Amino acid sequence: MNGKNSLCFSSDYMEGAHPAIIRRLTETNMEQSAGYGSDEYSESAREKIRSACNAPGADVFFLTGGTQANAVMIDAILRPYQGVLAAESGHISVHEAGAIEFGGHKVLTLPHENGKISAQEIKDILKSYNTDLNREHMVMPGMVYLTHPTELGALYSLSELKEISKVCRKNKIVLYLDGARLAYAFACPGNDVTLPDIAALCDAFYIGGTKCGALFGEAVVIPKHDMIPHLFTMIKQHGALLAKGRIAGIQFDTLFTDELYFSIGATAIEAADRIRKALTEKGYDLAFSSPTNQIFILLDKEKEKDLSEKVEMGFWENADKDHVIMRIATSWATQREDVDRLIELL
Numbered sequence: 001m002n003g004k005n006s007l008c009f010s011s012d013y014m015e016g017a018h019p020a021i022i023r024r025l026t027e028t029n030m031e032q033s034a035g036y037g038s039d040e041y042s043e044s045a046r047e048k049i050r051s052a053c054n055a056p057g058a059d060v061f062f063l064t065g066g067t068q069a070n071a072v073m074i075d076a077i078l079r080p081y082q083g084v085l086a087a088e089s090g091h092i093s094v095h096e097a098g099a100i101e102f103g104g105h106k107v108l109t110l111p112h113e114n115g116k117i118s119a120q121e122i123k124d125i126l127k128s129y130n131t132d133l134n135r136e137h138m139v140m141p142g143m144v145y146l147t148h149p150t151e152l153g154a155l156y157s158l159s160e161l162k163e164i165s166k167v168c169r170k171n172k173i174v175l176y177l178d179g180a181r182l183a184y185a186f187a188c189p190g191n192d193v194t195l196p197d198i199a200a201l202c203d204a205f206y207i208g209g210t211k212c213g214a215l216f217g218e219a220v221v222i223p224k225h226d227m228i229p230h231l232f233t234m235i236k237q238h239g240a241l242l243a244k245g246r247i248a249g250i251q252f253d254t255l256f257t258d259e260l261y262f263s264i265g266a267t268a269i270e271a272a273d274r275i276r277k278a279l280t281e282k283g284y285d286l287a288f289s290s291p292t293n294q295i296f297i298l299l300d301k302e303k304e305k306d307l308s309e310k311v312e313m314g315f316w317e318n319a320d321k322d323h324v325i326m327r328i329a330t331s332w333a334t335q336r337e338d339v340d341r342l343i344e345l346l
């Protein structure tokens with residue numbers, strides 16, 4: 001923080017957890033339960049997630065964070081000679097410190113629009129690989145990685161997701177979706193993609209908890225049972241198996257009780273919409289078009305320095321030598337009075 005009275009809008013996982021989760025963890029704190037996710041709470045959470053996905057046979061695993069989930073799943077799915085297609089702005093491409101390459105797989109980047117890649121771009125690069133006479137000397141694309149919402153706050157439409165899925169299935173490559181901020185997509189009026197849609201169109205995906213009201217945790221879902229044999233063992237090999245698995249299980253069991261996960265993001269979207277409106281009215285330039293809980297503003301460096309003394313924003317990138325792009329992120333826990341104060345400061 002920049003000072004005692006500073007506002008913090010730098011990220012969407014600065015707070016602890018939703019009160020319902022804290023309450024449930026407290027209530028069950030002294031209970032003894034089996035480890036490694038074999039407890040009753042984890043199984044209850046799995047059943048609720050299967051029901052919400054309309055995928056009764058799905059395999060569900062709870063991992064602690066997004067980078068961990070991406071690294072484990074991409075390594076578990078791909079053959080040693082394969083790489084993963086992703087947007088140049090994709091989390092695995094930029095902000096995961098080379099975790100995918102560390103696991104032995106190349107990230108093959110594609111141009112994007114607000115973080116989205118298109119079915120045509122995927123089709124073109126697969127055609128280029130398959131018709132290249134030197135392809136045996138190259139990394140084979142074996143997976144497509146998407147994020148919904150994207151790192152720049154954009155949403156895939158259902159028709160876009162269907163087209164991408166169609167290309168992947170025709171070319172027999174895996175479609176994997178990173179849902180770190182999925183709750184904020186579901187709360188956005190412009191979203192037309194549901195959890196059953198994702199389960200039907202993707203081969204694997206994860207439902208984000210860390211950024212969406214949990215203390216930590218992501219729920220990895222593989223809709224087709226046993227698509228990845230011995231995944232439990234591979235999770236262990238990656239050092240990603242949580243001994244006290246019930247802590248993650250209880251959190252997701254709570255998030256998927258009374259459809260909390262599908263309503264928890266509403267506060268973030270309402271706050272972000274108010275901030276976007278204020279920014280536009282006050283003459284600020286938005287760097288990217290985002291309808292979700294992330295707002296990217298273009299500031300000259302003097303203005304950025306002035307604002308940063310009063311509100312903590314997230315640095316995104318240098319736009320040029322005189323301008324910087326900063327991110328304002330709202331969350332399930334954003335307070336209305338903090339939004340009011342931010343708008344006054346603007």
